[in-house]
Amino acid sequence: MTWLRRAVPLRYLTSNRRPQNPPWMTYPAALYSDSTEKKGKVTPLQVNSSSFHFLSRQRLSLLPSSIDFVIVQETRMRDRFTLYARGGEGGSGCSSLRRSRTDRFGKPDGGNGGRGGDVILECTHAVWDFSGLQPHVKGGKAGHGTSKNRIGNRGEDKVLQVPIGTVIHLQEGELPSQIQVGSPKSSDPWDLPGTLVDDPASDENSDVDQDSSVESESEAESVASALHVGTEEETDFEEGQVSIADVGLVGMPNAGKSTLLGALSRAKPRVGHYAFTTLRPNLGNVNYDDFSVTVADIPGLIKGAHRNRGLGHNFLRHIERTKVLAYVVDLASGLDGCEGVTPWQQLRDLVMELEYHEEGLSDRSSLIVANKIDEDGADERLEELERRVRGVRIFPVCAVLEEGVDELKNGLKMLVNGDGEGSERLKLENISVD
Numbered sequence: 168m169t170w171l172r173r174a175v176p177l178r179y180l181t182s183n184r185r186p187q188n189p190p191w192m193t194y195p196a197a198l199y200s201d202s203t204e205k206k207g208k209v210t211p212l213q214v215n216s217s218s219f220h221f222l223s224r225q226r227l228s229l230l231p232s233s234i235d236f237v238i239v240q241e242t243r244m245r246d247r248f249t250l251y252a253r254g255g256e257g258g259s260g261c262s263s264l265r266r267s268r269t270d271r272f273g274k275p276d277g278g279n280g281g282r283g284g285d286v287i288l289e290c291t292h293a294v295w296d297f298s299g300l301q302p303h304v305k306g307g308k309a310g311h312g313t314s315k316n317r318i319g320n321r322g323e324d325k326v327l328q329v330p331i332g333t334v335i336h337l338q339e340g341e342l343p344s345q346i347q348v349g350s351p352k353s354s355d356p357w358d359l360p361g362t363l364v365d366d367p368a369s370d371e372n373s374d375v376d377q378d379s380s381v382e383s384e385s386e387a388e389s390v391a392s393a394l395h396v397g398t399e400e401e402t403d404f405e406e407g408q409v410s411i412a413d414v415g416l417v418g419m420p421n422a423g424k425s426t427l428l429g430a431l432s433r434a435k436p437r438v439g440h441y442a443f444t445t446l447r448p449n450l451g452n453v454n455y456d457d458f459s460v461t462v463a464d465i466p467g468l469i470k471g472a473h474r475n476r477g478l479g480h481n482f483l484r485h486i487e488r489t490k491v492l493a494y495v496v497d498l499a500s501g502l503d504g505c506e507g508v509t510p511w512q513q514l515r516d517l518v519m520e521l522e523y524h525e526e527g528l529s530d531r532s533s534l535i536v537a538n539k540i541d542e543d544g545a546d547e548r549l550e551e552l553e554r555r556v557r558g559v560r561i562f563p564v565c566a567v568l569e570e571g572v573d574e575l576k577n578g579l580k581m582l583v584n585g586d587g588e589g590s591e592r593l594k595l596e597n598i599s600v601d
């Protein structure tokens with residue numbers, strides 16, 4: 168334990184203003200000594216901690232003007248601290264069967280429990296000792312999984328601020344699993360680092376945007392790798408690898424791309440009912456009698472992705488390295504008076520984002536997967552989609568129940584082989600929106 172004497176200018180004590188913390192850092196070292204020698208013009212008042220308590224404001228105001236500083240108290244600086252930290256409890260998985268008119272027995276569709284929150288020590292200039300810390304800290308509890316393969320919410324992280332230069336000695340328990348450079352706040356999927364505000368004015372400031380995207384891309388990589396939890400059957404890929412997949416599943420967040428990859432192949436990517444569950448592409452193999460096709464579940468694209476909104480640059484780059492495209496749209500989006508983008512508008516936005524990112528990027532064999540056909544009102548939506556979009560084939564699918572998946576597999580095979588109709592491209596002029 169270190170004892171520090173705080174020297175505070177007299178004017179702070181005789182007025183109602185509180186001294187800035189920590190005041191002792193800014194004053195001459197001579198003031199920390201009890202010695203009266205070599206003080207120059209400054210004559211410190213000799214008080215100890217007990218006599219200070221009897222020094223009233225009235226007496227302070229009567230002190231001679233030759234006194235500039237007063238040693239007002241002794242402060243304990245906590246430079247050692249024992250912290251008992253525990254990660255939050257994970258949520259329970261859900262046991263659920265999803266039945267439909269065509270499937271009386273149903274298929275399992277219970278989601279996994281969410282991940283418990285972490286305890287994170289953040290080094291910052293804002294604190295200079297450990298006096299603000301609680302000795303026992305626990306990460307937030309995660310939510311339970313629910314039906315429709317929804318994983319539970321992630322537990323809340325507890326972020327503790329510690330001074331820069333803090334050294335951690337593990338006394339008992341497990342080593343911290345992760346050391347991350349950068350702000351821990353950036354691990355929140357809704358607060359992605361490097362995302363640009365969707366501000367029309369920012370187009371005019373394109374120089375600024377480009378600069379910030381360089382910085383954000385590298386940060387995005389580190390965040391993505393920190394967040395990604397791989398499973399045995401899913402594979403992720405890195406920059407620099409060649410020719411990565413035959414089919415790229417392209418769609419907006421929450422369209423059901425990961426669920427679809429799971430239905431098409433044996434991959435088991437993470438599925439969540441919130442946007443940006445997927446931060447790195449997942450790969451799966453679709454097997455046919457004679458050959459197999461690799462499908463990549465590309466993280467969701469949002470409007471403005473070409474300006475790196477929602478880590479768009481990172482995700483769009485993966486599309487460059489796929490042979491053909493399967494646009495996945497959510498038929499149920501915007502139904503029942505909920506907010507959402509119509510399937511034809513989703514398609515238009517996606518094609519535009521691809522083209523803005525790189526001219527000709529959408530100019531490759533494509534098909535459309537009209538997902539969530541099981542939802543109320545989706546049949547009518549499908550009919551309208553077929554009226555509004557021409558030139559490419561549309562496959563109605565319920566990825567959760569794996570309905571329509573066999574037809575889609577045949578369609579993908581034709582697309583990759585370039586057989587017959589399987590070489591159609593989705594063109595902007597063939598999508599009609601209001």
Ligand SMILES: Nc1nc2c(ncn2[C@@H]2O[C@H](COP(=O)(O)OP(=O)(O)OP(=O)(O)O)[C@@H](O)[C@H]2O)c(=O)[nH]1
Binds near residue numbers: 420423424542566568
């Ligand atoms: N009703 C219904 N829900 C579905 C279907 N397919 C997926 N979902 C649900 O839609 C939500 C999003 O599914 P994901 O597979 O994570 O979507 P994604 O497109 O990969 O999302 P991002 O990772 O954000 O890009 C989940 O809650 C799924 O259970 C479907 O066919 N029918």
